[in-house]
Amino acid sequence: MDLNDILNVIGGGGLVTLLVAGFIILCIFKGVRIVSQSEKHVVERFGRLRAVLGPGINFIVPFLDRVAHEISILERQLPNASQDAITADNVLVQVETSVFYRIIEPEKTVYRIRDVDAAIATTVAGIVRAEIGKMELDDVQANRSALISTIKASVEDAVDNWGIEVTRAEILDVNLDQATRDAMLQQLNAERERRAAVTRAEGQRRAVELAADADLYAAEQTAKARRVQADAEAYATGVVAAAIQANGLEAAQYQVALKQVEAFSQLGQGQGQQTIVVPAQALEAFSDAFKMLRGRG
Structure with missing residues (x-):
């Protein structure tokens, strides 16, 4: 059976039905858009923004609307960049930075900026130079975390109109020239x-x-x-003194006589032969002392 036989079988009405069915299938193919979880689609109608399609099944008007941009919303990392900066105490440093971001409003990104990565890299370089220029070298080394927070906040403010969220900004290294290192x-x-x-x-x-x-x-x-x-x-x-006052001079003489007797008793206990010369006045005093001791006894 050749083509002519097929056309004869279908007839005029069958051909129209076939064309209508094909057109319906084409409209469904053009009008239904399935967007993945990691993407957003920007739809234009006659060159103007019509809608932003989120994840899932979406419907657009066939032949009038078209998906102009398919934007990934996954987090992205800019290539590590190094830029020179001069601190407040006139020290030249080379700062290596890394920035992570993601697109949250693709309608702003596609219509307000052409090269997103280059724009963010230029913005980061300018902010890093400005912030380090306010600090001395010791502060840059000691307050790196605070400097990173300041740079991240400044970059976020700068790229807000581009529909971009800066998720993280890092200062990977701060390098010095050899002369500065030696100093x-x-x-x-x-x-x-x-x-x-x-x-x-x-x-x-x-x-x-x-x-x-x-x-x-x-x-x-x-x-x-x-x-x-x-x-x-x-x-x-x-x-x-109290004893003398209570007993008179006799008590004092008694104490003196007692001490003298004790002294001569110890002297007589020495080893060997001792010769003791005693003045006559001392003998009289001893005699009086012994009298007093006998009287006391």
Whole structure:
């Protein structure tokens, strides 16, 4: 059966039906759009923005509407970039940055900016130079997290009109030229030596203070001992005075005689032969003392 036989079988009405069916299928194919979860589609009608299609099944007007842009909304990473910057203390540094972003409003991205990656990279470079120019080198090294937060916020403000969300901004490294590194190393060594000298001086001062405290403590203890001894002697003197006042001179003579007898008794207990020369007045005093002892006894 050739083509003519087929056309004869279909006839005039069958051909129209076939064409209508084909047109309906084409309209369905043109009018139904399935968008994946990671994309958004920008629809135009006669060159103007008509709609933004989200994930799932969407319907558009066939032959009038068309999908002009298919935009991925996945997070993107810009290539690592290095830019030179000068700190507030006139030090040249090379900063390596990395930026992550994603498109959240594709209708703004496709109609307001041509090269998104280049625009964001240029914006980041300018903001990094401006922020580092406000800080000294030591602050750049010590406050890197705060600097990253400031850069991220500034970039977000700059790209807000492009329908872009900056999810993360990182400063990967801050590099210095060799001359600056050598100068910083010398400064670091000098600072370490200064701290060591201060530590030694503080140790010597503390040793002197401790020695002085020890001498002061010894002097105070000696003074306390002397004060206790003086108090004891004063007490003994007071006791003797009280005894003399209570018993008269006889009691005092009795005590003196008692001490003299004890002294000669100890002297006589020495080893070997001793020769004792006693004045005549002492013999009379001993005689009186023995009389008093016998009288006491």
